[in-house]
Amino acid sequence: MKRFKPVTEPDNFDARCRKRGRAWLKKHPKYRRPADYWSEFEPKLRDAFSGLCGYCVMVTMKCQVDHFVPVAILKIHKKDQDAYEWKNFRYGEGVINQRKSNHLVLDPFKVRDDWFELLLPSLQLVLTPAVPARQRKLAEFTIKRLGLRDSEVVVRYRKKFFEMYQARKLTVEGLDEVAPLIAAAIRRDLARGVDWRR
Numbered sequence: 001m002k003r004f005k006p007v008t009e010p011d012n013f014d015a016r017c018r019k020r021g022r023a024w025l026k027k028h029p030k031y032r033r034p035a036d037y038w039s040e041f042e043p044k045l046r047d048a049f050s051g052l053c054g055y056c057v058m059v060t061m062k063c064q065v066d067h068f069v070p071v072a073i074l075k076i077h078k079k080d081q082d083a084y085e086w087k088n089f090r091y092g093e094g095v096i097n098q099r100k101s102n103h104l105v106l107d108p109f110k111v112r113d114d115w116f117e118l119l120l121p122s123l124q125l126v127l128t129p130a131v132p133a134r135q136r137k138l139a140e141f142t143i144k145r146l147g148l149r150d151s152e153v154v155v156r157y158r159k160k161f162f163e164m165y166q167a168r169k170l171t172v173e174g175l176d177e178v179a180p181l182i183a184a185a186i187r188r189d190l191a192r193g194v195d196w197r198r
Contacts, residue, residue, distance in 0.1 A: 001116050001125075001148065002057050002180060004108045007048040009086035010041060017041060021084030034083045038065045041089070049091035052180070054108035055100075055146050056093055056154050058161065059178040066092035072102040095153050096146050105142040106135070115139060118185040120196060123158040124150045125181070158182060166198050 017037040024035045042065050051059050054066070067074075067083060068090045074082050082088045090108055092100070114130040125148050131139050143149045161179040164170040165186065172190075175183035186196065 053093040062094040
């Protein structure tokens with residue numbers, strides 16, 4: 001993971017999502033799943049995250065709007081209206097979003113860039129000593145629950161980008177845009193005299 005900066009909600013968000021959502025909630029107090037008025041803002045959220053999944057920090061094919069505090073938890077705490085709040089949206093790969101399910105994890109808006117490190121050539125994500133003691137348990141839970149350490153889906157994406165770099169089809173600067181954690185790992189190894197290119 002790495003830190004992302006929150007951006008201001010789109011101009012038409014209040015009318016198109018927040019107000020419509022709140023009106024829908026009043027009409028459907030016993031809902032199973034709230035009406036989706038957020039998906040039309042997926043392109044704006046994608047731009048806010050530079051096209052990167054907020055959790056695996058790569059460009060993937062199936063990113064979507066993620067409710068950072070899951071709808072089920074909002075419902076339990078009677079904060080249903082936050083299902084329609086821009087501040088509760090993150091951008092996440094669909095498989096990771098499914099794994100997250102109804103769990104609370106580290107917030108991409110609050111993590112620090114130096115809390116995680118990608119190892120080469122295994123492509124596994126590990127915690128660094130920089131993770132504060134009070135956050136360490138949640139950080140461990142997050143990478144395990146979301147499959148960020150070594151799940152097949154995440155490693156497959158990492159492997160593809162890493163192999164493109166190795167084959168000189170992608171530069172480190174190119175990796176900065178599509179897989180910045182891999183770019184950081186490569187720069188770290190280059191500084192140690194290790195070059196993974198073929």
